[in-house]
Amino acid sequence: MIKKIQSVFLCFALVVTSIVGIGQVATVATAADFPSKPIEVVTHAGLGGGTDTTARMLLIRTRKNLKNNAYITPKKGDSGNKAMSYVKSKPKDGHTVLAITPTHLFRMARGEAALTIDDFVGVARTTVDPIVIFVNAKSPYKTIEDLIKAGNKKPIKYGGTNVGSVDHISGLIFAREAKTKIAFVPFEGGGAIMTSLVGNQIEAAGLNLDEGKDQLDAGELRVLAVMADQRMAALPDTPTLKEKGINASFATVRGVVVLKGTPQSAIDKLEKGFLKAMKHPVYQNYLQGAGLDSSSVAGAKAWDTEIKSIYKEARAALVSLGLAK
Amino acid sequence: MDIFSNISLILDTKTLALILGSTITGVLIGALPGLSSGMAIALLLPFTIYLEPSQAIAAMAALYCGGTFGGSITAILINAPGAPPAAATAFDGFPMAQKGQAGKALGMAAVSSVVGGVISLMVLITFAPTLARIAYKFGPPEYFALAIFGLSMLASISSKSPVKNLIGGLIGLFVATIGVHLTTGISRFTFGVDELFEGISFVPVLIGLFAMSEILVQASKSELLLERIKFSAIKLPSITEFKSCGKSILRSSGIGTFIGILPAEGGTVSAMIGYNEARRWSKNKENFGKGEIEGVAAPESANNAATGGAMIPTLALGIPGSATTAVILGGFQIHGLRAGPYLFEQQPDLLYTIFYGMLLANFIFLVFGLMGAKIFSRISLIPRGYLWPSVFVFCLVGSYGLSQSMVDVYIMLISGVMGFFLRRYGFSPAPIIMGIVLGELVENSLAQSIIIFDQNIFMFFTRPICLLFFSLTFLSLFYRPIKNLIMKGKKDE
Numbered sequence: 001m002i003k004k005i006q007s008v009f010l011c012f013a014l015v016v017t018s019i020v021g022i023g024q025v026a027t028v029a030t031a032a033d034f035p036s037k038p039i040e041v042v043t044h045a046g047l048g049g050g051t052d053t054t055a056r057m058l059l060i061r062t063r064k065n066l067k068n069n070a071y072i073t074p075k076k077g078d079s080g081n082k083a084m085s086y087v088k089s090k091p092k093d094g095h096t097v098l099a100i101t102p103t104h105l106f107r108m109a110r111g112e113a114a115l116t117i118d119d120f121v122g123v124a125r126t127t128v129d130p131i132v133i134f135v136n137a138k139s140p141y142k143t144i145e146d147l148i149k150a151g152n153k154k155p156i157k158y159g160g161t162n163v164g165s166v167d168h169i170s171g172l173i174f175a176r177e178a179k180t181k182i183a184f185v186p187f188e189g190g191g192a193i194m195t196s197l198v199g200n201q202i203e204a205a206g207l208n209l210d211e212g213k214d215q216l217d218a219g220e221l222r223v224l225a226v227m228a229d230q231r232m233a234a235l236p237d238t239p240t241l242k243e244k245g246i247n248a249s250f251a252t253v254r255g256v257v258v259l260k261g262t263p264q265s266a267i268d269k270l271e272k273g274f275l276k277a278m279k280h281p282v283y284q285n286y287l288q289g290a291g292l293d294s295s296s297v298a299g300a301k302a303w304d305t306e307i308k309s310i311y312k313e314a315r316a317a318l319v320s321l322g323l324a325k
Numbered sequence: 326m327d328i329f330s331n332i333s334l335i336l337d338t339k340t341l342a343l344i345l346g347s348t349i350t351g352v353l354i355g356a357l358p359g360l361s362s363g364m365a366i367a368l369l370l371p372f373t374i375y376l377e378p379s380q381a382i383a384a385m386a387a388l389y390c391g392g393t394f395g396g397s398i399t400a401i402l403i404n405a406p407g408a409p410p411a412a413a414t415a416f417d418g419f420p421m422a423q424k425g426q427a428g429k430a431l432g433m434a435a436v437s438s439v440v441g442g443v444i445s446l447m448v449l450i451t452f453a454p455t456l457a458r459i460a461y462k463f464g465p466p467e468y469f470a471l472a473i474f475g476l477s478m479l480a481s482i483s484s485k486s487p488v489k490n491l492i493g494g495l496i497g498l499f500v501a502t503i504g505v506h507l508t509t510g511i512s513r514f515t516f517g518v519d520e521l522f523e524g525i526s527f528v529p530v531l532i533g534l535f536a537m538s539e540i541l542v543q544a545s546k547s548e549l550l551l552e553r554i555k556f557s558a559i560k561l562p563s564i565t566e567f568k569s570c571g572k573s574i575l576r577s578s579g580i581g582t583f584i585g586i587l588p589a590e591g592g593t594v595s596a597m598i599g600y601n602e603a604r605r606w607s608k609n610k611e612n613f614g615k616g617e618i619e620g621v622a623a624p625e626s627a628n629n630a631a632t633g634g635a636m637i638p639t640l641a642l643g644i645p646g647s648a649t650t651a652v653i654l655g656g657f658q659i660h661g662l663r664a665g666p667y668l669f670e671q672q673p674d675l676l677y678t679i680f681y682g683m684l685l686a687n688f689i690f691l692v693f694g695l696m697g698a699k700i701f702s703r704i705s706l707i708p709r710g711y712l713w714p715s716v717f718v719f720c721l722v723g724s725y726g727l728s729q730s731m732v733d734v735y736i737m738l739i740s741g742v743m744g745f746f747l748r749r750y751g752f753s754p755a756p757i758i759m760g761i762v763l764g765e766l767v768e769n770s771l772a773q774s775i776i777i778f779d780q781n782i783f784m785f786f787t788r789p790i791c792l793l794f795f796s797l798t799f800l801s802l803f804y805r806p807i808k809n810l811i812m813k814g815k816k817d818e
Contacts, residue, residue, distance in 0.1 A: 046648075053655045063464050076728050078519040157777060163510030185776045186508050188769070191644045191651070201464030203776055210658075214643035214665030282374055289658035292399045
């Protein structure tokens with residue numbers, strides 16, 4: 001009897017150890033059976049903000065496509081640097097994904113960030129939201145040339161979000177390239193910029209189309225130019241700065257990346273899962289609601305090239321403006 | 326008005342159940358320090374895509390209403406405001422609970438919240454498109470003038486010595502300067518700690534100054550001094566008490582609705598100013614801070630009125646009136662809907678569904694709050710040895726949960742210890758909280774105004790709204806000395 005119990009116990013112990021053993025093997029052999037645990041998407045922004053909402057909308061169908069759970073970890077602070085140092089501490093197995101925006105790239109370009117541009121690879125682009133130059137509808141500036149001319153006499157009061165943000169840098173680069181002057185007025189968010197513009201507190205502002213769309217349609221605001229290489233589908237009559245010979249293309253682009261060194265097969269699976277999720281009406285409706293084009297979505301190769309070029313431009317811009325060494 | 330002819334919009338079981346569920350979830354989440362209704366709505370967003378758009382938005386709006394009310398429960402019972410807008414409720418709510426009047430405080434909070442909420446909703450449905458334009462009149466200079474007016478009550482916000490109140494206010498203002506400066510991008514007092522770059526987060530300071538310092542106060546009391554259980558703790562307020570607060574509730578509802586409309590400010594500032602004004606006009610000024618029932622009614626009606634107020638620019642202009650309404654606007658996007666003038670003209674059904682959803686939410690938490698008051702108030706009867714250690718766990722989890730950062734927990738502990746010593750030496754937490762709430766607004770709006778005014782600060786006096794607030798500030802500071810002078814002059818004659 002005792003022997004029987006002993007043998008049952010032994011068998012049980014054997015099974016337990018082998019399961020534990022398999023578990024250990026599984027964490028090593030990530031490439032073969034990716035994903036083997038839930039996928040964590042690390043964001044740098046507050047809950048309910050653009051980055052957070054985009055990530056949540058992306059994950060709804062991604063979970064189904066990868067037949068795996070996925071969740072969001074917000075790591076707010078220091079212009080995305082907290083999120084970057086958190087991701088850096090994670091294994092390079094594709095289970096940790098970082099949602100990045102120009103904020104991260106500008107933070108890196110300023111130096112002393114947790115990650116450098118060569119530490120990660122792009123997986124997919126989720127949104128492209130060009131910066132649009134708005135003025136009040138009653139403003140005397142009817143075209144971008146009017147605004148540039150006025151700025152030469154007296155700096156234009158130009159609103160945007162925080163110092164060092166893509167709004168700030170794009171405004172400065174626009175001024176430099178157009179040979180005009182701006183006095184940058186920083187605000188805490190798009191809503192405050194927009195109300196100040198309608199209320200005539202400031203003269204112009206660089207906003208995402210969505211942030212000023214209601215006021216544009218209501219006839220309170222006017223758009224002068226889009227900071228992009230091509231005209232926006234939603235604003236077919238608004239010229240781009242490029243058309244006007246001003247070399248300043250900036251957008252709030254969002255996308256996801258993983259650490260360099262992640263197995264290619266895992267990246268491929270992630271990319272496929274994300275891209276399929278973004279083709280689904282759930283995500284497409286969201287894009288449309290936000291006034292964005294379905295061409296916002298792009299795959300790993302295009303996104304990775306784009307990240308590198310944004311970084312290069314940001315770095316050059318910051319150095320030339322004396323904001324980075 | 327044909328407002329009530331559309332009530333059938335929400336009269337189906339699914340919508341009603343959703344609103345009921347969201348409101349109660351909102352109250353519970355609002356009551357827990359460190360969990361906010363904005364966070365809850367953000368987490369709810371992806372799930373709402375399976376609902377009808379109008380149901381989804383109504384559910385989110387109901388959660389917002391419930392969440393704002395919920396904050397008062399913990400503020401009153403354990404001095405731990407569940408959300409920043411409930412900070413001012415703790416000033417008098419908790420002293421009431423300690424005097425054995427928890428039920429009265431909770432009952433008053435529920436009723437005044439509903440009055441504030443309903444008044445602001447009525448304003449929303451009747452005047453929203455017109456009133457929303459106030460938001461455009463408020464630029465940085467106007468916010469600066471408003472914040473200065475708010476700060477003018479600093480010296481008298483609590484019954485403690487005015488000098489100590491001013492010192493407390495300065496501590497608050499100092500704390501608000503920590504972090505990266507808005508217009509220059511320079512970081513101040515961060516000592517290289519990454520977590521401090523975006524400033525000291527408000528919630529851990531709130532939990533520390535109120536709840537944590539209370540734990541220390543309770544721990545230092547001798548067990549022998551324990552007051553006996555008072556059966557009156559579960560009593561609700563009487564009709565006379567409601568009547569005596571009527572004026573304060575109405576005034577605060579107006580203040581709350583107005584400040585709620587302003588995109589940069591919301592429930593927290595409304596509650597502070599509502600509390601200040603209640604004290605200014607009250608006959609029992611010296612009772613404030615010691616458990617005055619008007620001191621609960623005023624901030625609660627103000628912060629709930631701010632929810633309806635915040636929905637005004639959100640719905641009428643598409644500009645979020647608060648952090649939570651920003652998330653609700655995100656909900657609009659997900660459903661391919663658009664707020665703004667368009668909503669009022671072309672989708673009145675959606676508008677009415679939101680309106681009824683919020684109205685219903687107010688009545689749900691009234692019932693829940695009044696029935697619950699009798700049950701919740703028993704928490705104040707739990708022996709201290711059990712209650713406060715559990716509150717401590719609450720404090721830790723609440724401050725960590727906000728952004729999963731240990732730095733926030735340290736901030737909570739430090740402010741707790743600071744709060745304990747400050748209270749010991751006769752300081753009240755109220756002016757400190759006020760300084761932190763208004764400090765950032767004062768500084769940022771001044772820096773922005775200076776750029777807008779081309780460095781000429783005298784331009785402030787060319788703006789009518791600024792002049793109005795500056796004169797109110799002047800009156801509130803010099804009303805008494807001037808009155809005394811005039812009286813003296815009369816005597817001399």
